[in-house]
Amino acid sequence: MTTNVPTDREEVARRRETIAELTRAGLSAAEIAVRLNITPRTVVRQRAAAGVSKPTYPRLTEEQIETARRLIDEGAPYKEVARTIGCCQSTVAQRFPGRGWTRKQIDEWRRERRLWAAAS
Known part of the structure; x- marks a missing residue:
């Protein structure tokens, strides 16, 4: 699997924010990894760094x-x-x-x- 490795801090910050947004939208680590062409483990590490550990699911109405x-x-x-x-x-x-x-x-x-x- 070829992955996208960011080269500067701004790229890392942008990717981390993208991962946090996708996580808040309810996507799993595997789904985010496919979208961003990275490994699921990278998604998990970036979530932890962003302070978002798991996707949040909508509350029951x-x-x-x-x-x-x-x-x-x-x-x-x-x-x-x-x-x-x-x-x-x-x-x-x-x-x-x-x-x-x-x-x-x-x-x-x-x-x-x-x-x-x-x-x-």
Whole structure:
């Protein structure tokens, strides 16, 4: 892989700011690396130097939160709630801790579903 190595401090500062802006826009290190023709490790180092360690993701809207709350109250698992409102399962789990299904509940539900399917 041929990379772009900046030769002066101004170029380094410009690239660092570009990386910080792309990070704030939500791009991953790999996506930024491809765009700028540099390695993902360089992106990580430049993020750290700029004080931006990870991309920031948009917060959930009030509508998404209300929809998620309603679905969880109806008994939907985190995965289904996340798919419905368009975010990660971990985001839903962090926002509504202790309200999703446990592994044991999921296993019980699967067993019940299999029993119903076998009886039909």
